Amino acid sequence: MLKTPSPSIFRPAAGIDQSALKEHKALVEDINRRGLLRGAVSLGALTMLTGCNVTHTDAVQSVLRRISQFNDKVQELMFRPNHLAPTFPESMVVKPPRFNAYYDIEDIAPVDVASWKLELAGKIENKKPWSAQEIYALPEEEWIVRHICVEGWDYIGQWSGVNLKQFLQRVGADLTAKYVSFKCADDYYGSIDMATALHPQTILATKYAREPITDPFGFPLRLRTATKLGFKNPKWITAIEVTNEYRGGYWEDRGFNWFSGI
């Protein structure tokens, strides 16, 4: 059902691989010995040198990040607020869901639900913290939608919980603010645009396949939005802030595209 794990980006990056430079030297020397392929490969090799070793230099990184920010704007324009993501029959739901975090599944730290509370901050009228019991008492809705990871894998999941827009209305949030930002028990953090927060298929999920979400997948509370990549769905949420300040996110601050809409 699940594919063989491939090298995951959801692990701390080991930094720049210096061996690539050495290997390139060998490649270029090798090319020099070849007649026919010389012209063909050297252009490619040159570009590869550029890419591999220059991505992390300040000037190139700054240009690439600016283009990524431009792509945020483009995706904002492409976003259709009332267009629903495809939904699927219950028979296609994968159980359990596939795990993803910036560390391995063995390293998750379960949240103690008795002492857990959801804190609210920013442009919200009623900032009274919420207990798990109070959240569970809210009206629930269910979506069976595709989860797509930035790595390239996907699965159909069945999520239920309170609609985020309804929750934000209930606590008197300023729905004209730009961002909704999340903090998590595992120090993960992230933020989404208000349009996505108000999308009908964006929920604060408490259940998976009609059962309480289990520890690895965000118990007791996680975000589930059908219009963004997996890493834009923070798990083990402890605080929600409505703000006009850009807060970035764990992966976004490491170079991944912020909007990451699908």
Next chain:
Amino acid sequence: MADITINSTDRHPARLHPLGLRIMHWVNALAMIVMIGSGWEIYNDEVIFGWLHFPHWMTIGGGAEGALQWHFAAMWLLMLNGICYLGYGLATGRFRRKLLPVWPGDVIATVRDALRFKLGHDDITHYNAVQKLLYIGIIAVIVVQVLSGFAVWKPVQLSELAALFGSFQGSRLVHFIGMALICGFLVIHVALALLVPKTIGAMITGGPAVGDDAH
């Protein structure tokens, strides 16, 4: 029209490959190499075929985040350049003059000549039937590649387009196959250009002067 052209004392006679076309060709080459190299790095994060990982030294981006940045930057270059190229080819009639018609009989004859090493390379201003077929084919593949790329990028916002490719993994597979076809074209295209080096010169300097009806 013909008289005016023939009698023209223009110091810059029409070349086989006009300047704009040459710029578009090399911009496309650069954008395509960046797209392929960064795409390989993105692919490596979740391989479609267990036996196929692209060696890190031949990818662009250093890691998934860098590769995605390169891919979604070169995407604009490739797309805008491609739109200019298609617009130019259609508006000037170059596609029609250079690439049409393609007769199956000519294709067979060209292949036969090539296998007997009887294919002439003296006149590079006219494409043979196999060249026409390959160029039409690669243009079509790149168009589909852009569409499947959009389906992978925006399977929800462009769900109508994505549905054409089946599932999300279906879009990924089509995008992968498109990449493989483009790489295959690239190998043949570059190998043949190296066999007849004056074609490379022509794509840099413009090549031989051609009459108005032939360029």
